[in-house]
Amino acid sequence: MSTELYIFFFITTIMLVLVPGPSAIRVATQGASSNAKMAFFSVLGVASADALFFALSATGIASLIVASNLIFSVIKWLGVLYLFYLGLSAIFSKTATIKVKAQSTKTTATRAFSQGLIVHLANPKALMYFAALLPQFIDPNKPLALQLLIMGFTCILADLLVYSMFGYAGGQLARRQLKTWAVSMINKVAGVALITTGIRMVGLESLGSKY
Structure with missing residues (x-):
């Protein structure tokens, strides 16, 4: 994976994680109701769930590459179509204010972690995201394990960075609800x-088919 392609993958992953969902709300609520430390344990729970989803996706994709390059190419094109669908859905989706209640509650690190883990595992869309995204950045002609390792580390890093931001902003969100226009913009x-x-991957596929 080239540096340019890696940067593109990193930015795309950050954008995916930034879309406010149940996990972001759970982390922000934890930050508002307890403290940033407890919120970080929820972040670790979310990141652990994504690590599992990533492992499942990566294992399946690796198996496809070993089995057949043709099947992998078909899955890759289906992934491109799914990325288009996700993008259009995000752009035209109806948004609402994200509400986080400000209430002081005591919790433990184990409970905060388990809540983040369970909430994210209950959202199978994350598995579909990885299944659609990973093939777009994998070069089947280069060492597969290293590529997956780099992308896996990047996904976990993106989770830790973005969800920690949601946790830190929990107190702010409790006092000032995140406005509809802000959610819509994200x-x-x-x-x-x-x-x-998706467009970039189509361009790369078309270029590759000429040689």
């Missing part, structure tokens, strides 16, 4: 990023 930026990824 969704639209993420949607454009996903569509751009």
